[in-house]
Amino acid sequence: MFNRLVAAAFAASVAITGAAGAVSAQTSMPFALDWKFEGPAAPYFLAVDSGLFSDAGLEVEISEGKGSLDAIPKVATGAFPVGFADINSLMRFLDQNPGAPVTAIMMIYDKPPFAVVGRKSLGVETAKDLEGKVLGAPPPDGAWAQFPIFAAENGLDMEQITVEPVGFPTREPMLAEGQVAAVTGFSFSSTLNLKRLGVPEDDLSVILMADNGVDLYGNAIIVNTDFAAENAEAVTGFLTAIAAGWRAAIVDPDAAIEALIERNPAADADLEKERLQMAIDDNVLTDFVAENGLGGIDADRMASAIEQTATVYEFTSEPDAALYFDDSYLPAADSRMLK
Template identity: 50%
Template sequence: MRMHRIGAAMAAFATFAVFTLATAGAALADTAVKFALDWKFEGPSAPYFVAIDKGYYKAEGLDVTVDTGPGSVAGIGRVAAGTYPLGFFDINSLVKFRDQNPDKAVKAVLMVYDRPPFAIVTVARTGIAKPKDLEGRILGAPAPDGAYAQWKAFVKENGIDAAKVTIENVGFPVREPMLANGDVDAITGFSFSSYFNLQLRGVKPEDIKVMLMADYGLVLYGNAIMVNPEFAAANPEVVARFVRATIKGMQDTVKDPDSAIDSVMKRNETADRATELARLKMAIRDNIATPWVMANGFGAVDPARLAASIDQIAVTYEFTNRPKPEDVFTAEYLPAAADRMLK
């Protein structure tokens, strides 16, 4: 009888132990998070892969999956729909999205491109050296291009007579080839995309002229990490942990891009390492590690500048339900400023 009681007790203990281990395992299981990029796995996507490879997301209890995206504009709808709880897209397009969809409270939670890569790109043979030189020329611009969306504001800031510029609607795949072949005199595009695409077309680096719109009067921000509102409401700590780990990936990438690019190449083996490293360094220099970021830390925005950027968007876009700065960006998920500085 006593042996029976011991056996029963041992069986009960074993059952309890299995239940405890299973419960602990469930509690310790990483939270799966799907994250969408704006484009392909290229140099500027290094921070997220660094955060994966160095275990920063894992340390925060997150199992992050990074997917390619359809562009810096189109992907916002995926975040709004919840297809992706988090994504990396253009905040200026988010301003317009919120105007058109005031009931879909998608917000940016971490600014990545303190200065946008929007640019006018040309080549030496055209003689175009400054914005006014575009008058009397042909500008190749894909209609849905994020850089072209800023054209009217760029015109206003630089006193360009827009009537003297011929705009040719070109497809994304033929934009750089048309410039290289002389079919257009300049194009709109992302600086670190068009610059290297032209080199692939045989244009020498010294013959490529990149006019960053941020250097010519535009105060706009660029791409930021955005979150689905329902996901954020249900999982505020997950969002904060994702932001914290991503900032660590950004810090490491800026400190050592030569090592960070390896995390990209592991996921895009057909890419050229030298090109992607140069692309990453260009994005760090022009868009990510700006003087303002170096002084204030990664991830935040200047509310006054964000408000001014919305005013500038109004030059090119007619608002119906104009959003406020706090409608499109929140700092509530950011860690303390000391943890966001380059270390």
């Protein structure tokens, strides 16, 4: 299966290699995001504009993605050396593609934004309210990928929930129009998209999976392990710049959003600033990160997350945390502190 993925990504890899040029004074590290150029991506653009990557000898071009799972095969096939993806989906990918050269190296969403967002006027305020309702879920969505754990932890009868596969562009509009009663998504994405569509904030119910029994991590920086083995210093420099970009965005979110708007002029700056702040407050700058710095994980919590995943997903081989997260490329903790 993995060999087929390699073939499928060959054209993309060639395109990137050609764009990078034959010889460069800097190491080219194209970076594949999980999603569009929205608020939570602003710290990476701020890192570009502030020279944080170039100071580390890196040439970083950032590309948008199509969902939390999107970057995993891109990085595994070598089309991109680094990306941003859901670590839980990475576990399953590696189980289904043993030996694929990809792993997570820096946790960004210490508290994942996986959520079910519903409308109170349509009868959804708690997890149990989903029974008897229509739930809109994009198949490539990271939150939907974890929904079975959420359902099990909250005793939901899946036979009483009508799941409607929806596309990312139609997810929030369908909820705004009442075609579905709730959707799966990232809290900061769906919530603000619905506000933009005119749904009153007090009509929204944001059910965070992390607050309802789901003990998982979220999105992380992932790397092609073959690339990392040959460019260890560059990878650590990349992670150092990532941490500095988040730190700068926390200090000056307006500058971060300005960098974002340069790449996405059609975006609403105020809304994207609110989205960025939600990600900082709810997902990135947790108590653990404030104490230990951005990027690391707690071994016991990771073990618990694997156990929880195993309750709804049958691993074909014994799960091994060392396959899913490698902290050896992280810079020193003091350079990863966000405050």
